[in-house]
Amino acid sequence: MTYCVGLYLKQGLVLLSDTRTNAGVDHISTFSKMHVEEVPGERMIAMLSSGNLAISQQVWSRLQEGVWLDGERHTLRDVPSMFRAAQLIGAAVRAVFEADGPSLRAQGFSFDVALLLGGQITGQPMRLFMIYAAGNFIEATEDTPFLQIGEHKYGKPILDRVVTPDTTLVDGVKLSLISMDSTLRSNLTVGMPLDLLVYREGGCCATLRKRITEDEPYFRSVREGWSNSLREAYRAMPVPDWVPT
């Protein structure tokens, strides 16, 4: 499995993915699930993937070679808008389904893939989408300023309580790492290292791309600090006075 989260903030985007893939528990590997297409100053488009690696890698490979959309062949380097980028990735997903879906079904596998797409093309609004296995998609808004794919449940309670469109980028990095830490701690199919991309609205190039390893001092402080904070918060809560002692 996988955990990827995208925050859609007024200041910009924070995108974070783990790197673990597994075909059974005895076949665990490390693959980046974050792909970036960038024309600095003109566009920054990032795609994060979860689900079957053979599907998501093929989606990206097809996007490199060009995908047909409404009679024209496009890549993420030449689509005219983020909405068209989402449609293009949806078209790539559908093309993979057409190619591989029947064989997967014949072997008893579901067509399992979900993608996050975030970015901006100069002069247009920054957008964040989640694309489903059917190639359709939804978009983050101010009401719901984050999207998750993969093992999303462990890390959702803190996002539900804290993230708003006014969360700053630096706080968004902290928050997404806390959300990831809860997932890593409780689910073995999500694993280090992590890929982080921070994008400041209007820049049209990645502000920061960072591979975060076990040894990264800040992430270590998050891991230890958050566990201690949770234990401390738990200890500080009052106990019920109606349990007989």
Next chain:
Amino acid sequence: MTYCVGLYLKQGLVLLSDTRTNAGVDHISTFSKMHVEEVPGERMIAMLSSGNLAISQQVWSRLQEGVWLDGERHTLRDVPSMFRAAQLIGAAVRAVFEADGPSLRAQGFSFDVALLLGGQITGQPMRLFMIYAAGNFIEATEDTPFLQIGEHKYGKPILDRVVTPDTTLVDGVKLSLISMDSTLRSNLTVGMPLDLLVYREGGCCATLRKRITEDEPYFRSVREGWSNSLREAYRAMPVPDWVPT
């Protein structure tokens, strides 16, 4: 869906379940998922259920009437041990599968049920089991002193970090309510009120049974306090110094 959690502590058991059932999002009802069979001073046996309500209710009804196990008909009031109680419930699940499994499959439904079984018979050890849809089961131990069924992921990070066999009953109540609160906050298919059972080891009768509603003052303090504590812990964590501002 459902969320039920059982803590297996040296002092005793803490069992907590929600009460929401849903057949689609437009058909939401309230049903207790906690059933108790008690012969005070001799035995206390509690069963918590998740999954298809028609299956779990039928399991309990069959247990009331008696279920065949190794050539003898038993109820939870006369099984000789907690291990036999787990086997008996497993046999009831298998009997329901035999009766309803083919029709469910014909309609495209899976046979979805999971149960927690906790309790003690006088002179024997207190035990906590999780019973699967196949009628087989596992048991909590000192290494893993909690079991969960239903929507277990949201509320797992705090349990992973805090619960040990030495956790006291009163702390266990606090902890299970915090775990439930994280689940309620993030998943609409888990809902109030809650059913709580506290069992002190050796007593062979429930120490406390309580229906916890939205208005219950302690649970309200947990809900508000925990959200505030999480936000506060998040705010108190340092931010990374490598994000460009």
